[in-house]
Amino acid sequence: DAGVTQSPTHLIKTRGQHVTLRCSPISGHKSVSWYQQVLGQGPQFIFQYYEKEERGRGNFPDRFSARQFPNYSSELNVNALLLGDSALYLCASSLSDRDIQYFGAGTRLSVL
Amino acid sequence: KNEVEQSPQNLTAQEGEFITINCSYSVGISALHWLQQHPGGGIVSLFMLSSGKKKHGRLIATINIQEKHSSLHITASHPRDSAVYICAVYNYGQNFVFGPGTRLSVLP
Numbered sequence: 001d002a003g004v005t006q007s008p009t010h011l012i013k014t015r016g017q018h019v020t021l022r023c024s025p026i027s028g029h030k031s032v033s034w035y036q037q038v039l040g041q042g043p044q045f046i047f048q049y050y051e052k053e054e055r056g057r058g059n060f061p062d063r064f065s066a067r068q069f070p071n072y073s074s075e076l077n078v079n080a081l082l083l084g085d086s087a088l089y090l091c092a093s094s095l096s097d098r099d100i101q102y103f104g105a106g107t108r109l110s111v112l
Numbered sequence: 113k114n115e116v117e118q119s120p121q122n123l124t125a126q127e128g129e130f131i132t133i134n135c136s137y138s139v140g141i142s143a144l145h146w147l148q149q150h151p152g153g154g155i156v157s158l159f160m161l162s163s164g165k166k167k168h169g170r171l172i173a174t175i176n177i178q179e180k181h182s183s184l185h186i187t188a189s190h191p192r193d194s195a196v197y198i199c200a201v202y203n204y205g206q207n208f209v210f211g212p213g214t215r216l217s218v219l220p
Contacts, residue, residue, distance in 0.1 A: 043155075
């Protein structure tokens with residue numbers, strides 16, 4: 001059975017551009033969470049979605065948005081990219097918003 | 113003061129040693145996760161705890177809700193256990209807060 005899959009694995013963008021990152025949860029999981037991990041630091045929570053509704057939001061600017069689709073996959077969108085947005089973006093899925101989370105391998109975003 | 117703290121920050125052990133990593137938190141939680149992150153970024157969920165103790169193979173995790181403290185133990189440590197171990201707390205409807213991580217190196 002496939003784990004959490006994220007695409008793309010690597011991405012290079014320039015300042016001011018926007019980016020869309022994608023996540024497919026483990027089959028049967030209805031909750032998806034997004035995290036940002038800047039090099040050398042621990043992950044920071046961005047969003048959690050459950051049953052297509054936002055259940056939690058971290059301390060990130062409005063340039064960050066996300067959504068969850070009827071098949072429970074999710075997209076993370078970041079507008080007006082800044083150099084500081086360069087990070088590993090991790091997606092995790094869980095059965096519900098209260099269950100153990102399983103992480104994907106992440107998308108490494110570089111903003112030049 | 114960070115909401116989630118871990119100790120030690122760095123730990124070097126010899127293969128076979130018993131290892132303990134501690135996590136203390138200052139907020140009310142509904143669950144606590146222990147995560148393992150290998151070089152290159154991959155994160156593996158080890159445990160989710162809301163009370164008591166869980167065991168999986170050589171790993172044991174305990175939590176004391178009253179004392180707001182959790183421990184991760186590794187018995188008979190092995191070089192493949194070398195990774196960063198992260199404690200993360202979750203309060204339903206609020207943020208998922210991560211500790212700073214403990215970098216473990218197990219030497220052969």
